[in-house]
Amino acid sequence: MKYYSISEVSDRLDIPESTIRYYEKKGLLPQIERDEAGRRFFSENQIAFLGIIIYLKNTHMPISVIKQYVDWVVEGESTIELRLEMMKNHKKNVLAEISLMQEALKGIDVKIARYTKYTQERKEAREDEFILEKRK
Amino acid sequence: MKYYSISEVSDRLDIPESTIRYYEKKGLLPQIERDEAGRRFFSENQIAFLGIIIYLKNTHMPISVIKQYVDWVVEGESTIELRLEMMKNHKKNVLAEISLMQEALKGIDVKIARYTKYTQERKEAREDEFILEKRK
DNA sequence: ATACGCCTTAAACCATGGTTTAAGTCAACA
DNA sequence: TGTTGACTTAAACCATGGTTTAAGGCGTAT
Numbered sequence: 001m002k003y004y005s006i007s008e009v010s011d012r013l014d015i016p017e018s019t020i021r022y023y024e025k026k027g028l029l030p031q032i033e034r035d036e037a038g039r040r041f042f043s044e045n046q047i048a049f050l051g052i053i054i055y056l057k058n059t060h061m062p063i064s065v066i067k068q069y070v071d072w073v074v075e076g077e078s079t080i081e082l083r084l085e086m087m088k089n090h091k092k093n094v095l096a097e098i099s100l101m102q103e104a105l106k107g108i109d110v111k112i113a114r115y116t117k118y119t120q121e122r123k124e125a126r127e128d129e130f131i132l133e134k135r136k
Numbered sequence: 137m138k139y140y141s142i143s144e145v146s147d148r149l150d151i152p153e154s155t156i157r158y159y160e161k162k163g164l165l166p167q168i169e170r171d172e173a174g175r176r177f178f179s180e181n182q183i184a185f186l187g188i189i190i191y192l193k194n195t196h197m198p199i200s201v202i203k204q205y206v207d208w209v210v211e212g213e214s215t216i217e218l219r220l221e222m223m224k225n226h227k228k229n230v231l232a233e234i235s236l237m238q239e240a241l242k243g244i245d246v247k248i249a250r251y252t253k254y255t256q257e258r259k260e261a262r263e264d265e266f267i268l269e270k271r272k
Numbered sequence: 273a274t275a276c277g278c279c280t281t282a283a284a285c286c287a288t289g290g291t292t293t294a295a296g297t298c299a300a301c302a
Numbered sequence: 303t304g305t306t307g308a309c310t311t312a313a314a315c316c317a318t319g320g321t322t323t324a325a326g327g328c329g330t331a332t
Contacts, residue, residue: 007308018291021311026289037298039309052247055240063289077254084251091244098234104191108227111188115220118213143278154321157281162319173328175279199319 003033003041013050020050027067028053030074059094139169139177149186156186163203164189166210195230 010017023029024040029050033041042050056066069086072079146153159165160176165186169177178186192202205222208215 005308016291017309019289022290037309038311039298052243055243057289058240059237059244080251080254080258084248084255087244087248087251091241091248094237094241094244098237101195101230101234104194105227105230107188107191108195108223108230112220112223112227115216115223118216119220122216141278152321153279155319158320173279174281175328193319 001043003043004047006040006042009042009047009050012047013054015054023050023053026063028063028070030070056090059090060097061090065090137179139179140183142176142178145178145183145186148183149190151190159186159189162199164199164206166206192226195226196233197226201226 004012006017006020009020020029020040024032029046032046033043035041053066053070056069057063061069065086069083072083072086140148142153142156145156156165160168165182168182169179171177189202189206192205193199197205201222205219208219208222
């Protein structure tokens with residue numbers, strides 16, 4: 001089974017090594033193996049798990065909550081219902097956040113439309129002036 | 137023309153008074169009027185403007201960038217093209233962020249599906265046990 | 273006139289999520 | 303054997319976006 005060094009994982013997932021160390025320290029990456037020299041080595045499974053952590057982070061789950069999730073994963077099958085409820089709840093939060101952003105985007109689109117119209121009209125006005133200029 | 141106190145604006149937009157003061161201090165709310173006693177009073181226009189600021193904040197535009205936007209608004213029509221470019225660029229960023237979240241949501245949905253299936257199977261297994269129990 | 277509520281400020285404080293630094297260990301190649 | 307390069311740690315540092323505190327000013331109802 002192939003193993004990856006921290007720099008390889010950093011490159012593959014495009015996250016800083018310091019972040020990976022930080023996550024491990026926070027308990028988000030349990031059971032990371034070390035070689036004789038104390039260096040971390042990651043299996044494909046562990047990289048996939050880190051991928052999930054990144055998904056949760058990208059959807060703004062607080063680290064404290066991700067930690068609870070990870071603790072439940074470590075605890076085993078008996079926590080699956082708790083994890084299910086957590087993920088359902090998180091999904092709800094994420095959908096609400098996306099809605100909020102899409103709402104804001106409407107307001108931003110109104111601005112874009114206004115500014116575009118203004119810019120367009122200015123441009124036409126300049127073209128008119130140019131024509132008048134040439135006929136002068 | 138009706139004016140609103142800071143507590144009224146806070147209630148209407150559902151943001152803390154402290155945040156409104158903080159935004160004003162950061163230069164995000166220029167030209168807020170004061171009464172003789174030094175108390176802020178907001179016109180409908182100013183509340184609408186604050187609404188835009190909230191949109192930008194809700195789409196994670198950094199305060200420093202919002203500040204630049206506000207400065208350009210104050211500067212006047214000559215900055216409309218700059219504002220247009222800023223808003224177009226911001227929209228691009230927001231769409232990218234939403235995509236990232238939706239991507240993550242797929243991974244979360246896989247977890248939900250797995251956990252649901254497991255929970256469902258456990259439940260069925262318990263029902264089977266119950267039936268066996270009754271027949272015993 | 274005094275007390276209450278709403279407002280003001282500056283400055284201190286806070287949470288979150290990392291990043292950077294400094295000092296050191298080890299493996300491998302020249 | 304010694305010099306790189308990749309790794310290690312703990313601790314300090316940082317940016318962002320606020321919130322809280324403390325001390326005080328005014329206006330109006332009692």
